[in-house]
Amino acid sequence: MDEKFVSRQNLNFLLFEVFETDKLSHHEYFSEFNKDTLDMVLRTSYIMAERMMRPYLREMDKNPPVYKDGEVHVNPAVKEFIRKCGEIGFIAAPFPAEDGGQQLPRTIVNACNYMFSAANYSLSVYPGLTSGAANLILNFASKELKDYYLPKMFSGEWQGTMALTEPDAGSSLSDVKTKAIRTEEGFFKIKGQKIFISAGTHDAVDNVIHLMLARIEGAPAGVKGISLFVVPKLRGDGRGGLEPNDLFCGGIEHKLGYRGSPITQLHIGENGECRGWLVGEENLGLTYMFRMMNEERINVGIGATGIASAAYYDSLKYATERKQGRLPGNKNPESPQCGIIEHTDIKRMLLFQRAVTEGSLSLALQVSYYLDQMNICGTEEKERYDLLTEFLTPIVKSYPSEKGILSTSAGVQILGGYGLCEDFNLELYYRDARIHPIHEGTTGIQGQDILGRKATMKKGAALKLFIREITLCIDEAKNYPELSSYADKLSDALDLFIKTSESLFILASQGKTEEFLSDATLYLEMAGTIAIAWQWLLQGITAVKGLEKNDELFFINFYSAKIHTMKYFFRYELPAVETLAKILTDGGHLTTGVSADIFID
């Protein structure tokens, strides 16, 4: 039970030294909390992660949910965990008190989500999905729907889902075909099919509430004709009970990882008896969904970071204990073998894992910080934080998703042959991590989002704010002699990013949309690398300040290691931006204006 999957010291450093989350309590909105109560929330979550989640990691992977006759049977740990989340108010934690929430800062909620993901990613998603679905109801549904659904969702008795994907509408949500037929009884009749719906039905809850996209008969084609509905698995029978709502789970997917959570296929209204209730206005479904999508995407990034974190600590433990080989220069075969952590290549891989994990976590908390600020600041600042969140969301989602695969893979590599064996968890993390670049919008979609939408929105306002935030950090770092050369490196990288962006915008202004967006994924990678470098410089500043204030050996070591990991990032990861800039601006487009025939052989 003493396996480490997160560093609470690192969380404290980020939350209370870098982002000073406790200072939020000076503001009325967060005045219910102080450092002690926030600590208590974190401690409770950690204990839940350790005791209610971690022990079921391998078991839930080994015995994934079982589908039988329309129902999905999950591990009993699922029910226990969801109910506990309900009981302590975690499902409603970030929501306003007036809506039944706790007004807990997002920074803290997301720190808890990180611990949960690291402990057992499959298990962590159940309450998260309910929160996301509840958030849609809370923001856009009628009082009646809110009053009916939210209490049971907040208590963990009812599961929430996001029911978007269909066989012909995955990345292209504008092609959603599920039909909604108007009735005169205040509800719609829903008919269609959904696939890949996480937790679409299971026996750890009494009901499942789908927040479902469908097209009202006669609605315009495309994105402008999609509406959002609440479609429960069981609907109220008007007598305080529940009755079936003609919603049938046809099966679950057997999959590489993330096996503890069922991904379901749903048949909706096969007997013409499925009722759905409109959320908000007609035809605005996708708008609502995308207003909430940012949070889901941030959650994916945090999930990926959590898995990378658990992988890091497992491989660190192995590297500390395993003896193998001798250092170069030691030619005495009779000398004892050294710990593999002494080998430079192992250290490099561990530093990579750490740099990815802690850099990604920092960025996720940075955005969480903006979300918290939006609850306590004025209108103008709010717009600023909103734009920053918009710009950063595809990065927060994709950087840990993509690099998380590589850093988890580095963890496998550290264990050598054991990394592939089920006796260790690395192979499980490696499988679990693979979903993140896919769900809630693939990395390709995120690339289109950041370059095609976010970088250009409001005349580049979001991009400019991103640049300004980094510039402020660079300016501050220059005040510290040990950081100034790193500040310069980031400054150079940022200049290159600006130049690269400008050169791409020229293509856009020439109407060469396809060329403009053709390597958007690489643009996203470039922006991501710079964003993480920024977060490392930020951590570097805090660490330097920490060193000035502390003379305890533990803290001296901790802050020094932070600076060392920052240096790792700047030496080994940041230089990739030059390559990316080169590719993005060299002009020789190879993926536009070329027929798919080239792949015939």
Place this chain on the structure above:
Amino acid sequence: MDEKFVSRQNLNFLLFEVFETDKLSHHEYFSEFNKDTLDMVLRTSYIMAERMMRPYLREMDKNPPVYKDGEVHVNPAVKEFIRKCGEIGFIAAPFPAEDGGQQLPRTIVNACNYMFSAANYSLSVYPGLTSGAANLILNFASKELKDYYLPKMFSGEWQGTMALTEPDAGSSLSDVKTKAIRTEEGFFKIKGQKIFISAGTHDAVDNVIHLMLARIEGAPAGVKGISLFVVPKLRGDGRGGLEPNDLFCGGIEHKLGYRGSPITQLHIGENGECRGWLVGEENLGLTYMFRMMNEERINVGIGATGIASAAYYDSLKYATERKQGRLPGNKNPESPQCGIIEHTDIKRMLLFQRAVTEGSLSLALQVSYYLDQMNICGTEEKERYDLLTEFLTPIVKSYPSEKGILSTSAGVQILGGYGLCEDFNLELYYRDARIHPIHEGTTGIQGQDILGRKATMKKGAALKLFIREITLCIDEAKNYPELSSYADKLSDALDLFIKTSESLFILASQGKTEEFLSDATLYLEMAGTIAIAWQWLLQGITAVKGLEKNDELFFINFYSAKIHTMKYFFRYELPAVETLAKILTDGGHLTTGVSADIFID
């Protein structure tokens, strides 16, 4: 059954246009073969791959070998395939006719290995392991041992293994502890434990012949005290029969991928009754093993390439059939969705997969070409080819192993959610591919090998030959206007590689061994990227020549696509060498002289 897993057209291109393998038959050693017979070998192997291997891919993954009471039960397809390989002479194919082999060119053998790996990697390893073990017996054992063991190994009745790894001796083979105790009866008594032994025992064969490293009592410590033994599972009973040899399989590993082949734990001589026969001279075991290791490492690279190939064709098929989304600029939501292969990001990922697969295959065949030349050339040339093989082996092993993971992952990404589902093979390839950077020497070990040994051996002779081969290719490419700018790019990259090497050698000459080798893995990546660029330029030259000679539409398309993929590699992959050079030469070593304490938090 019409699922494509390799391109026979591409194999023909590489074998008969780029490397002109059929010209080998002009030489006496290979005079038994001509273009027609080589074609027949390839066709037979393809049919075997398609009919005897491919259909069992998912089944063997789903139902991995079962361990019971010391025996391992494998899929019946294993026996059928091994015996067929024996029957057609494939296990002995590359060996001299005087030793019972076929003298088949390595280029052809490895082309067949590639098809087998692509069809079903787990199944492909059984005969390959026997070949490797037989090769050791053939080269270093006494006539008596050869006569006794080789016929049954060549026929596929007996399995061969390489029994190296022990619980405390994985990457560090010098720490092998298995004991060999001299007797007066011509054999040694062996006692010890081996782990991670592929195909260490199973019921598809009548016997298993381990080529085992052990230490003779009283031998010097370290690499200089390790000897090589033949240790059969069942030994001759002196009456023409077989009897147990006190060699017990204690279990098998449950693992991420490569599940169709058992990885076993062996307990050797627990009752003091295990007999082993010395191969060659005492204390030269590791030397023998490493003489053969190159071929095993090349096989790993080919295996990785095979998996990447199958993944490429599966994702290409999906991308061709799947409709999703519309191209940027098409704002009509009622227009039909386009094939995802039309999206630039999908094309980029497919080109990446293709560039990795075909580039890696080309390099493996390049080395196979050198091996073939060594059978027909004079002494001086032989040394040249030998040095080139030495230098290239760590690249042939590691490049497809490392990039194969990424390209298989790109294949998963192309399928989106379906990439994770067991209904498609991508998730299986993704799992199977992960072993390659680990077995037969990790990527870290390969890095140490190329920089610490190969680049510096014989005063840099191997490195110089590598540079010379590339320079010759660059010079030839300059004759073709459409290739000259690519020749220049490779020339620049090569210069950078030379400068980087020189700057590292200065560290070595200053005795800074640990700093010199600290980023050897990145040096390997740099060398690998350049080697693959070279192979693409070589293919580009052949394609340009092909275009001059052909006016059939199919071939025009094929050659044009080759050139397009070459351009992809130069645009998207080659620029990484600049980043790598920067990291390798920037001097700020972060993994040497730093305590492992930095990881405590």
